[in-house]
Amino acid sequence: MFDSLSKSVITGIITLGSMFQSTIYGVNAEFSSLDVYAKGGTIYVTSSLDNCFSPDLDEIFHTGQPIRIHYRIQMFSADLEIPFFQQNVFRELRYDLLDHYYFVQNSEDEESIRCETLVNAKERLSIVDGFALLSRDLLNDGEQYYVKITAYMDKIYLPEMDQEINLMHYWNKIRPEFQTEVFTADIFKK
Amino acid sequence: MKLRAPSILTQLIILVLFIMISSAGFYRYFFMESFQDYRSRVAALEFDTQINNLYQDYRANIDSSAATEFRSDVEAILMNEKQRSLASKFFQRELGLYSVFILTFIIVITFLFAILSVKAITRPIARLQEATRELSQGNLSVKVRPSRYSPLNDLIHSFNGMVKELAVNRNKLVQAEKDAAWRDVARVMAHEIKNPLTPIQLTTERMEYKYLQSTDSLAKIFPESIRVIKEEVSNLKKLTVEFSQFARLPKSQYSSFELNSFIREIVVPYCDQADLQLELDSHIDEIVADKFQLKQVLVNLIQNGIQACEEDAKLRVQTTLHQSEIKIEISDTGKGIRPDDLPKIFDPYFSKREKGTGLGLAIVKRIIDQHSGNIDVRSEVGQGTTFTLVIPELDATIDEFS
Numbered sequence: 196m197f198d199s200l201s202k203s204v205i206t207g208i209i210t211l212g213s214m215f216q217s218t219i220y221g222v223n224a225e226f227s228s229l230d231v232y233a234k235g236g237t238i239y240v241t242s243s244l245d246n247c248f249s250p251d252l253d254e255i256f257h258t259g260q261p262i263r264i265h266y267r268i269q270m271f272s273a274d275l276e277i278p279f280f281q282q283n284v285f286r287e288l289r290y291d292l293l294d295h296y297y298f299v300q301n302s303e304d305e306e307s308i309r310c311e312t313l314v315n316a317k318e319r320l321s322i323v324d325g326f327a328l329l330s331r332d333l334l335n336d337g338e339q340y341y342v343k344i345t346a347y348m349d350k351i352y353l354p355e356m357d358q359e360i361n362l363m364h365y366w367n368k369i370r371p372e373f374q375t376e377v378f379t380a381d382i383f384k385k
Numbered sequence: 386m387k388l389r390a391p392s393i394l395t396q397l398i399i400l401v402l403f404i405m406i407s408s409a410g411f412y413r414y415f416f417m418e419s420f421q422d423y424r425s426r427v428a429a430l431e432f433d434t435q436i437n438n439l440y441q442d443y444r445a446n447i448d449s450s451a452a453t454e455f456r457s458d459v460e461a462i463l464m465n466e467k468q469r470s471l472a473s474k475f476f477q478r479e480l481g482l483y484s485v486f487i488l489t490f491i492i493v494i495t496f497l498f499a500i501l502s503v504k505a506i507t508r509p510i511a512r513l514q515e516a517t518r519e520l521s522q523g524n525l526s527v528k529v530r531p532s533r534y535s536p537l538n539d540l541i542h543s544f545n546g547m548v549k550e551l552a553v554n555r556n557k558l559v560q561a562e563k564d565a566a567w568r569d570v571a572r573v574m575a576h577e578i579k580n581p582l583t584p585i586q587l588t589t590e591r592m593e594y595k596y597l598q599s600t601d602s603l604a605k606i607f608p609e610s611i612r613v614i615k616e617e618v619s620n621l622k623k624l625t626v627e628f629s630q631f632a633r634l635p636k637s638q639y640s641s642f643e644l645n646s647f648i649r650e651i652v653v654p655y656c657d658q659a660d661l662q663l664e665l666d667s668h669i670d671e672i673v674a675d676k677f678q679l680k681q682v683l684v685n686l687i688q689n690g691i692q693a694c695e696e697d698a699k700l701r702v703q704t705t706l707h708q709s710e711i712k713i714e715i716s717d718t719g720k721g722i723r724p725d726d727l728p729k730i731f732d733p734y735f736s737k738r739e740k741g742t743g744l745g746l747a748i749v750k751r752i753i754d755q756h757s758g759n760i761d762v763r764s765e766v767g768q769g770t771t772f773t774l775v776i777p778e779l780d781a782t783i784d785e786f787s
Contacts, residue, residue: 208483208490218478254474258467259460292433292463293440293456353468 219364222249224346226373231342233383236331240268242344242373244321249365253313256290256297258353262362263287265347266323273339273377280329286320334380343374401499409488417481432466509535513544525552573734577624577742581617588613624742631733631744637675637755644672644711648702651683659691659698666705674776678752685745686715686772692738693719693770709778716771722764730762 224247232239244264256262265285269278287300289307297316300307303326310316323344334340347370348362363370440459447455509532519527527548529541588610595603645665652661683702690700694717703714722730722737729735731750736743753760756776764770 205487208486211486218475218482254471258471259464260468292460292467293437353472354465 217364220249220251221365221367222246223369224366224371226344226346226371229342229344229373229375231328231375231378233331238328238331238334238383240323240326240328240342240344242266242323244346244371247321247346247366247371248317252362252365255351255360255362256288256313256316259290259292260351260353261287261289262351263349264320265349267345267347268323268326268328269343269345270329271341271343271374273341278343280333282326282328284323284326286322288316288320331380331383334383336380339377339379341375341377343372345370345372397503398496398499401496405492405495409492412484412488417477417484420477420480433463433470436463436466505532505535506537508532509537509541513537513541516544516548520548520551525555569734573743574628578621581620585614585617627742627744627748631748631751634748634751634755637678637752639673640676641671641673642676644669644704644713647676647679648683648704648713651680652687652702655687655691655700659694659700662699662701664701664703669704669706669711672711672776672778674756675752678755682749682752682774683713683715685749689745690715690717690719690770693717693721695720706778711776711778713774713776714771715774716769718769721766721768721770722762723766727762727764731760 225245227243227245228241230241232241247264252262263285264287265283268282268284270280271278284302286302287307289298289300290296291298297310297313298307299310299316299319301319308319310319328342348366350359350361350363352359361368436459440456444452444455509529512529512532516527516529525548528545531538531541535541591606592603592610595606645667648663648665652663655661687700687702691698694700697718699718701714701716703712703716705712705714726735726737731746732743733747734743735747750760753774753776758774758776761773761775762770763773
């Protein structure tokens with residue numbers, strides 16, 4: 196009885212304390228840009244996520260556990276709140292503990308890219324470059340649209356710690372997002 | 386500036402805080418630092434580097450069919466090691482933070498508990514202090530409530546017992562004083578009543594004798610006997626009035642009047658009995674007092690002064706205003722009062738005169754006390770006596786003072 200009481204008290208204290216202070220030092224990740232352009236009848240998107248890595252995340256990378264950043268790209272009609280088109284992509288980083296290389300896998304590509312340094316790997320991890328979003332034909336002339344990009348990370352499971360780590364804590368539990376100005380489909384000339 | 390030592394409560398709180406903070410510091414240093422040291426030493430072993438080197442050394446010698454499996458196994462070991470290291474770091478960080486939470490909680494709880502404990506100890510002391518103060522002000526009904534957990538309960542019970550005993554003794558003392566006072570009154574009354582009764586009895590017996598003898602002298606002694614009886618009855622009446630006045634001095638009825646002219650009116654009937662000299666301060670305007678009672682005081686003192694002078698009585702009545710106080714001095718050139726008698730002259734029933742009740746000056750003193758004033762006497766045997774009355778000058782309204 197005393198055990199359960201003391202456990203409850205300590206858990207209560209930790210829960211209460213965690214409301215004011217945490218062991219996780221998060222960063223405020225944010226998109227610096229979102230470019231939408233058309234090329235050969237396809238609309239492409241390029242974006243870059245800044246300030247998205249903390250020292251703790253670097254250490255998690257070095258455990259060899261694959262870490263994935265998801266990007267959700269949505270096209271909205273200006274009059275509707277629901278996106279009429281959406282695509283998800285991801286960038287995954289895996290550290291090779293034996294050869295000390297960093298492999299970045301893009302969801303759009305079959306092969307992963309090998310990076311010599313963590314800086315290079317993180318650079319690739321945080322960029323969505325020339326992603327083919329949709330065909331220009333899906334847009335109606337004269338209608339207004341905007342594009343929104345959102346990033347988030349999965350929870351990971353570390354067997355040795357026997358616990359899940361919600362990587363979003365390192366972004367202060369905030370999904371960074373960015374949206375373009377409203378534009379008309381006419382700007383993408385056929 | 387004089388520095389004062391902090392109270393016991395403050396000292397105890399500082400002591401408890403010191404112990405708690407020292408314990409927290411010790412805990413942080415001894416456990417957390419030790420744990421950090423241990424972790425650093427484990428990190429220095431560089432398990433992952435050693436495993437990696439082992440893999441690099443043996444990879445060339447392993448059959449290519451088993452190389453993939455070998456690599457996978459070594460990688461799994463390394464991943465576990467990395468995760469263990471990361472888990473250890475996170476755990477230490479959490480431990481540090483959570484220990485701060487728990488220590489803060491313990492400090493707050495201990496602090497509150499210490500304050501409550503100290504209060505529980507000091508509250509009975511405060512009650513005792515308050516009770517002692519009330520006791521010193523004469524409240525013998527005071528009782529200190531015992532505290533269930535206080536170690537001072539024995540003291541509290543002793544104190545309550547002492548107060549109870551004091552109350553019983555005071556009641557006994559009051560009763561004894563009352564008895565003594567009644568005995569005094571009875572003695573004085575018996576003496577004072579007996580004095581006029583003796584001449585009355587003798588006179589009536591004489592009249593009876595003359596009547597029975599049927600002598601002619603009856604007509605001669607009758608008026609004289611009646612005069613003696615009337616005089617003694619008058620003395621008895623005066624006696625009862627004085628006793629009555631002393632027993633039930635009426636509440637003062639304040640009014641504003643001009644003092645100097647008031648004194649001039651009072652002394653008129655005595656001008657033919659003594660050489661009266663008035664020295665009245667013209668700066669004194671109106672005063673607030675009970676006119677009837679003040680007249681009683683002045684008449685009493687003037688009569689005393691005249692009676693103290695055997696012949697050629699000289700009296701001086703002087704008024705002065707000094708620092709918001711009005712001083713009235715009545716001096717005579719009589720025989721004076723012996724130094725031994727001076728402290729007793731305001732006591733009831735103290736009199737050096739044959740026909741005095743000893744209540745006159747006692748009444749004067751009570752009236753002056755009722756006016757928040759003061760009466761003083763100076764006397765030299767053979768030279769005379771001076772009574773000094775000091776009455777505060779009251780600039781308040783009559784209603785307020787009443």
